[in-house]
Amino acid sequence: MALTGLDIFKITPKTNCKDCGSPTCMAFAMKVAQGAITLDKCPHLSAEVRAKLDEATAPPMKTIKIGTGEGEFTLGGETVLYRHEKTFVSKNLFAVALSDAYSDAQNDAALADVKNVDYERIGERMCVDAIFVDYVSDGARFLELVKKAKETGKTLIINCGDAAVASGALEIAGASKPVLGGADASNFAALNELAKKYGVVLGVKGKDLNELHDTVEKLEALGNKELILDVTMASIKDAFSAAVQVRRASVKDGDRVFGYPSIVNAAKLAAGDMNMQAALASLFTLKYGSVIVMERMTYSDALPLYGLRQNIFTNPQKPMKVEPGIYPINGANENSVCALTVDFALTYFVVSGELERSGVPVNFLITDAGGYSVLTAWAAGKLSASSIAKFFQEAEIEGKIKNRTLIIPGKVAVLKGEIEDKLPGWKIIPSPPEAIHLVKFLRELNA
Amino acid sequence: MAFVQKPQVYKTAINTVELGVGEKKVALGGATVSPLYSFDAPIANPPRVGIEITDLGLEGATKGMAEFYSGCKTLADIAKRASEAPGADFVCLKLEGADPGEENKSVEDCVAAAKEVCGAIDKPLVIEGCKNAQKDAQLFEKIAEALQGKNVLFLSAKEENYKTVGASVGLAYSQKVGAESACDINLAKQLNVLMTQLGVSPGSMVMNLGSAAAGYGFEYVASTMDRVKQAALGQSDAMLQMPVVTPVASEAWSVKEAIISEEDMPEWGDQEQRGIKMEIVTAAACLASGSDAVILKHPASVATVSALVAALM
Ligand code: B12
Numbered sequence A: 001m002a003l004t005g006l007d008i009f010k011i012t013p014k015t016n017c018k019d020c021g022s023p024t025c026m027a028f029a030m031k032v033a034q035g036a037i038t039l040d041k042c043p044h045l046s047a048e049v050r051a052k053l054d055e056a057t058a059p060p061m062k063t064i065k066i067g068t069g070e071g072e073f074t075l076g077g078e079t080v081l082y083r084h085e086k087t088f089v090s091k092n093l094f095a096v097a098l099s100d101a102y103s104d105a106q107n108d109a110a111l112a113d114v115k116n117v118d119y120e121r122i123g124e125r126m127c128v129d130a131i132f133v134d135y136v137s138d139g140a141r142f143l144e145l146v147k148k149a150k151e152t153g154k155t156l157i158i159n160c161g162d163a164a165v166a167s168g169a170l171e172i173a174g175a176s177k178p179v180l181g182g183a184d185a186s187n188f189a190a191l192n193e194l195a196k197k198y199g200v201v202l203g204v205k206g207k208d209l210n211e212l213h214d215t216v217e218k219l220e221a222l223g224n225k226e227l228i229l230d231v232t233m234a235s236i237k238d239a240f241s242a243a244v245q246v247r248r249a250s251v252k253d254g255d256r257v258f259g260y261p262s263i264v265n266a267a268k269l270a271a272g273d274m275n276m277q278a279a280l281a282s283l284f285t286l287k288y289g290s291v292i293v294m295e296r297m298t299y300s301d302a303l304p305l306y307g308l309r310q311n312i313f314t315n316p317q318k319p320m321k322v323e324p325g326i327y328p329i330n331g332a333n334e335n336s337v338c339a340l341t342v343d344f345a346l347t348y349f350v351v352s353g354e355l356e357r358s359g360v361p362v363n364f365l366i367t368d369a370g371g372y373s374v375l376t377a378w379a380a381g382k383l384s385a386s387s388i389a390k391f392f393q394e395a396e397i398e399g400k401i402k403n404r405t406l407i408i409p410g411k412v413a414v415l416k417g418e419i420e421d422k423l424p425g426w427k428i429i430p431s432p433p434e435a436i437h438l439v440k441f442l443r444e445l446n447a
Numbered sequence B: 001m002a003f004v005q006k007p008q009v010y011k012t013a014i015n016t017v018e019l020g021v022g023e024k025k026v027a028l029g030g031a032t033v034s035p036l037y038s039f040d041a042p043i044a045n046p047p048r049v050g051i052e053i054t055d056l057g058l059e060g061a062t063k064g065m066a067e068f069y070s071g072c073k074t075l076a077d078i079a080k081r082a083s084e085a086p087g088a089d090f091v092c093l094k095l096e097g098a099d100p101g102e103e104n105k106s107v108e109d110c111v112a113a114a115k116e117v118c119g120a121i122d123k124p125l126v127i128e129g130c131k132n133a134q135k136d137a138q139l140f141e142k143i144a145e146a147l148q149g150k151n152v153l154f155l156s157a158k159e160e161n162y163k164t165v166g167a168s169v170g171l172a173y174s175q176k177v178g179a180e181s182a183c184d185i186n187l188a189k190q191l192n193v194l195m196t197q198l199g200v201s202p203g204s205m206v207m208n209l210g211s212a213a214a215g216y217g218f219e220y221v222a223s224t225m226d227r228v229k230q231a232a233l234g235q236s237d238a239m240l241q242m243p244v245v246t247p248v249a250s251e252a253w254s255v256k257e258a259i260i261s262e263e264d265m266p267e268w269g270d271q272e273q274r275g276i277k278m279e280i281v282t283a284a285a286c287l288a289s290g291s292d293a294v295i296l297k298h299p300a301s302v303a304t305v306s307a308l309v310a311a312l313m
């Protein structure tokens, strides 16, 4: 059970020596209880007290690091079941699968996705995060795939329950800190040795939650707490059940044995069915998959899935906003037309993308709308003729821009008249409602 | 040591609401566990999947959709074909053409369209309006009257028109009403309270808690649904125990990912495939968050999403 600040305070030396960086022992205890700092900041706790407290104050789910350099990721560390309770901290990774049981064509297609799908969305790079290399029966072919996967520079998950073959794979790719998956009740000791030797995280599976629990306990007894739980199981139903129960057991029911991030192999659960894999990837993005494996990651999969992930892993306490102001696009200057929208980061991103695509120079004006979308801001009274007029004054638009044409979002076309009253001399043109139609609209306007 | 399973079964349940009549009628809701958690306890009624058609026929249909509906000449043909799509539990007729800002079809025309569709299918019917609250109220009243006894669901009653819609659809003609609010648990509750005060029985109501496509503010949809389900089950809040029906099609098929052509964005590949995946991903996320029914448009999405539900039950 979580300790209160007072519980922790009782065991501190109560000398207020400040060596921990906190002004008092009490302040220190409070911060530890909130998870803001860790116990080791106080050098004056006896080892015995430390061990006892460590156990009680450790977060319910361990934070596990995999990969190196650009491919280094943090998984787990979650403290809640629902994002509104606090926030989800470690976004899930999307991996593509390679396997010695797949055809060359299939493996090559997945590798091509790694190259092709790479773009930016609201300041975040979107690409295949990891490659899952699955060993089935052909060791030589498998090692070839590990080599190819390694060349991409991506983080690897080497899924191989055969210790001899796995050893070969780690010889090739161990330095890039892959995950070694495939440990189960039968082989965990041998795989644990390998994982230790190469200092990599071990992926553990079981035929059901009982066996998984049991194997994790045995690995912990061997001193390994760098684990990822493979909850794929034998069916979609069992995988979902396992993903939810592992998370719930650790975060809500205090079962530390399940306090690890998870991996779900959608490529296995719905082999050959990309529509179903997309559905599963969506389901497990919401419900507790830390790594989600798919056969392919084409743009049609990535666009909705990465967008969904970006939504779900935003901090609900912080709206995503951009600074109000003038954003010149396509080399706009004081003579270029103006287009206006709200300061919601998503809206800015969508509309600026279309403005850029049009090639037409535009002064993109971002008004302060509390970080809301166009209609939300309008409905909340944060985007109105008055708010726009106020923005024009504060940002000194008329002094900075000579052009007198202003394009407003089509969804608030009703504001046209009022804005004209507030901004004499300006020609107000409502755009089409959806940003996607901007390209055609701007080109015609310019013609 | 074995894993100690701690199933979380609530003492209360989501309301059960029936749609349609006869052999193919469906029940929504009834769960006593968190959405899709069938491992905690059996779920009375699996989430349902509806297929959307519009009074504008096959206007703007993608290649795959046109193929699926090939040979359909009338709205009745389209409705019948839709109702036969594998995985479709009900048909949703969206009265797009009624929008005063667009075609502004008359109430009579819309009633005729609704009757035509209803007569062509044996599965439950859902009527979706044109988003104009005033026009919707007029449409719903007349259609509810014309389709008495068919147990039709109307989407939706909103803050602006719930009185008229509730009084006609819910009270005078005993059909089912959806209460629509904008991603906010308090607004959802308030509208439900107002509707019940009007006399509409909670058992005749469903909720639309708002919808957005994946990547387009979906976090608000997810968190609103999470909170509503927790209040409904965890705190036995009777004013939030209505099943949730989420129209996904119109959101999914109107974002850039689904509408920009392959010509304009060659690296993104086949446009239809992008729309289908956007629809599937959004629908699966809605189900994970708590929708008791989703409404989709493409037959491929309908098939996949209902297969997902079947696999989870
Ligand atoms: C998420 C959401 C919220 C979130 C806020 C999220 C945010 N940061 O804005 C929350 C839950 C807080 C919220 C609250 C409210 N909401 Co709200 N919300 C939504 C929702 C589901 C998605 C909004 C979104 O993210 N859109 C995506 C962005 C990118 O869209 P956008 O800004 O409009 O930009 C697009 C276009 O406008 C265009 N565009 C934008 N700028 C420009 C500029 C130019 C030049 C051009 C060419 C194009 C262009 O490009 C973009 C892409 O095409 C919508 C419904 C929906 N599915 O759209 C309802 C919706 C906007 N909300 C609505 C309402 C009523 C409200 C509330 C007033 C409810 C209330 N009574 O409390 C409150 C207001 C806030 C408050 N009281 O403080 C209504 C508005 C109804 C109306 N027609 O006026 C909507 C439409 C829902 C509905 N159907 O009823 N909401």
Ligand code: SF4
Residues within 6 Å of the ligand: A012, A013, A014, A015, A016, A017, A018, A019, A020, A021, A022, A023, A024, A025, A026, A028, A041, A042, A043, A044
């Ligand atoms: S270092 Fe330890 S003893 Fe010193 S103030 Fe901090 S908590 Fe107290």
